[in-house]
């Protein structure tokens with residue numbers, strides 16, 4: 001089962017992915033959290049390319065995702081928690097001027113998550129949380145966070161996404177996310 005956690009930089013995805021993994025394992029449900037970009041090599045290529053060409057970024061993130069998914073296919077956990085997935089590519093690269101439809105077509109061979117958890121956060125709060133040494137902290141990207149946030153909310157109307165208020169405490173978010181996952185099993 002794939003569960004994707006999405007949101008702008010600093011929205012608390014990695015924190016929630018780790019706490020949700022721990023909570024599920026404590027309840028006897030084997031879970032593993034993993035992050036995109038996944039491969040060191042493609043992460044490095046993205047860093048070298050910079051935040052300029054959305055076609056290059058879309059294809060690099062898709063290639064990284066294909067490798068990530070083949071690695072996931074070797075795992076035995078019941079639940080894989082994806083810290084970023086396809087909606088990251090649509091939200092980030094469409095706000096760089098690319099057509100959603102093309103980005104969706106590039107990713108169409110990849111499995112859809114059974115649940116997406118969107119951590120919604122005002123960009124002004126995200127900017128305070130983002131660590132200065134964050135990877136890919138390109139100014140071109142930081143200026144887009146407000147548009148990216150709006151795009152994520154648009155994408156969430158898919159019947160399989162829950163939006164959580166990312167200004168709530170990490171404990172509250174973990175509880176809400178855990179409840180949503182357990183609902184999938186009931």
Ligand SMILES: Nc1ncnc2c1ncn2[C@@H]1O[C@H](COP(=O)(O)OP(=O)(O)O)[C@@H](O)[C@H]1O
Pocket residue numbers: 007008009010011012013014015016129130166167168169170171173
């Ligand atoms: N619910 C929360 N409330 C306040 N701060 C948070 C919360 N979740 C995470 N943080 C803090 O915000 C920063 C970004 O968290 P992180 O999980 O790395 O976000 P992301 O993976 O979305 O970039 C970190 O300093 C983290 O400690």
Ligand SMILES: Cc1cn([C@H]2C[C@H](O)[C@@H](COP(=O)(O)OP(=O)(O)O)O2)c(=O)[nH]c1=O
Pocket residue numbers: 008009010013014036037057061084085088089090092093134135136141
């Ligand atoms: C997976 C993915 C990430 N990104 C962006 C989002 C982040 O700004 C950056 C990933 O760097 P990272 O440091 O992992 O950011 P975060 O901690 O917020 O996940 O790459 C895309 O633009 N497209 C994608 O498909």
